[in-house]
Amino acid sequence: MSITALKQAPLREHTRILGVGAYRPGIIVTNDDVCQWIDSSDEWIRQRTGIVTRHRAPRDVSVIDMAEAASREALTSAGIDASQIGAVLVSTVTHPYATPSAAAQLADRLGATPAPAYDISAACAGYCYGIAQGDALVHAGTADYVLVVGVEKLSDFIDNADRTISFLLGDGAGAVVIGPGDSAGIGPSVWGSDGSKHEAIRMTRSLLDVRDFAMGAVTTDAEAEADGDAGQESLWPTMRQDGPSVFRWAVWEMAKVAQQALDAAGITADDLAVFLPHQANIRIIDEMVKQLNLPEHVYVARDIVDAGNTSAASIPLAMHRTLKEQPALSGKLALQIGFGAGLVFGAQVVVLP
């Protein structure tokens, strides 16, 4: 008896980013504001981080609200109707529910149901992880169009008194639509992880600690602190990082990853028009530019100055702003690289929408 041939989804040769959208929440936090909480100065923060302001969302604006606003603009800019979307991927580490996902609700709000929808937990590399998956889904014929969102409301997970990372962080959302292209629009993804360094960027405590406190198993802040490294005023999990170690990894290890993404795409730094690094710290960006020997003509995104570090949202926000300020860069080659808590990283060369 012969076996009936199985049908597989037809492969697609080319994919590309078709449109980009952004949402920047309205509360502007200045360095002077930050200096009410930590002993520092506007000049010190500018020099050490490049940051002048960061945006934060009000209490009643959720991760899903921000994702929706950015996604609507991305769909319009791509000329794609939500009903054509074949998958919704939301990269975030600040949606305050382990389940259900932000992505499923976002798909519903946009009218993209019943598209598959799921969240990606890859912190500051989340957007590049999303691009890697969206690209693969369209390539493989699993989806025609994929919505990839990077969104964070980091202000819900910071401790204003913390000097290691909290003052860097901002809220925001960026989104792109990936679809079929006439020519190559997304280079091979170079992505990976190193969980041995999971403590380099971390939360002060787990939700189980919060549960134990709520259940009375831990009765005072003092007890809670004895049992972890939480800030004095709160049991709520907030971010911390080992800045110098992360800086070293981000610059010297990630410059290698960025170079691999260029090599994989078959281009050199000379062919680039734009560099879109994760907006972690201006000194990381500047040192990476040096390590990669990027030529003068490459436009380097420095959205961090106004937006702070918005984790998964930082690259699409930087892309959106770059294209707004320099529309002639549309259609040109950009190197994007995300890296962060995990540790995780992802990079690819893309044609700008």
Next chain:
Amino acid sequence: MASNEEILAGLAEIVNEETGLAPESVEMDKSFTDDLDIDSISMMTIVVNAEEKFGVRIPDEEVKNLKTVGDAVTFISGAQA
């Protein structure tokens, strides 16, 4: 294998490149943070350049112990041995 004097001169060059400080101000008893006003991020840049220059590995945990220029010279000299 570099002598301590050579390591000091090499470090002074690296510090000068990162911070603009005069090489002769980089002396054995100077503290990186208190005397030379080098922050933790600049320190990492100096460490990575020193690793490359002297062909040694300086782990992150070790960097915290390098308080003075002399500490760094001693560590690099030991790591080269």
